[in-house]
Amino acid sequence: DAGVIQSPRHEVTEMGQEVTLRCKPISGHDYLFWYRQTMMRGLELLIYFNNNVPIDDSGMPEDRFSAKMPNASFSTLKIQPSEPRDSAVYFCASTPGAGGLNTGELFFGEGSRLTVL
Amino acid sequence: AQSVAQPEDQVNVAEGNPLTVKCTYSVSGNPYLFWYVQYPNRGLQFLLKYITGDNLVKGSYGFEAEFNKSQTSFHLKKPSALVSDSALYFCAVRVPYNTDKLIFGTGTRLQVFP
Numbered sequence: 521d522a523g524v525i526q527s528p529r530h531e532v533t534e535m536g537q538e539v540t541l542r543c544k545p546i547s548g549h550d551y552l553f554w555y556r557q558t559m560m561r562g563l564e565l566l567i568y569f570n571n572n573v574p575i576d577d578s579g580m581p582e583d584r585f586s587a588k589m590p591n592a593s594f595s596t597l598k599i600q601p602s603e604p605r606d607s608a609v610y611f612c613a614s615t616p617g618a619g620g621l622n623t624g625e626l627f628f629g630e631g632s633r634l635t636v637l
Numbered sequence: 638a639q640s641v642a643q644p645e646d647q648v649n650v651a652e653g654n655p656l657t658v659k660c661t662y663s664v665s666g667n668p669y670l671f672w673y674v675q676y677p678n679r680g681l682q683f684l685l686k687y688i689t690g691d692n693l694v695k696g697s698y699g700f701e702a703e704f705n706k707s708q709t710s711f712h713l714k715k716p717s718a719l720v721s722d723s724a725l726y727f728c729a730v731r732v733p734y735n736t737d738k739l740i741f742g743t744g745t746r747l748q749v750f751p
Contacts, residue, residue, distance in 0.1 A: 524680070551737065553739075555741075562741065562742070562743040562744055563681075563727065563741040563743075563744070565738055565739075565740070565741075568737065568738065570737065575737065576737075576738065611680055611681070613680075613681075625683045625686070626673075626681070626683065626739060627683075628680030628681045628682070629680050630678075630679060630680050631678075631679075631680055
């Protein structure tokens, strides 16, 4: 298996622009998580899905952030409009259903490094 | 609310010496505890977990961790450090049957010197 695939790996954009980050989870995994990593705040959970349904989005910073999972093999995290404080590495992770989640073994992608100027 | 603390931002150790990376947790209920490692410019990788049973759990790359319920700790250890162990280490906690969320600590940077 190719693992969790994220794109783009690097994104540099200007304040006010729309940013879309993409994630392809491991096939057969029922859970998908979006995390954000910064030096100041560490690793923050933004939102997670179970069987394509958003379960908890309490970590989404504000209305500028939105996430979708239209099918089992694809998810997007969108920031519109982007701001410099959104600069971070955004990670997507997936895990199998209840059994896998009980063991907590999340499989992370390589991350998308976002820089907003 | 469940939380996990890693009190040290950085741990320095000489190659060949034992290493310990500390983690304490605060949860209501019986926790599931985990350690993950992150190498530069990479995603996190699972190292080991404690679910139930033996308090000493063994994981990848020779790492082990000890669950101590009375001290609410789950310290990561390795008897003999390697330079290649240098990375960022995250402790994480989850309370089963309460949430599916895995809450991570702030991370500890391990630097192993030759």
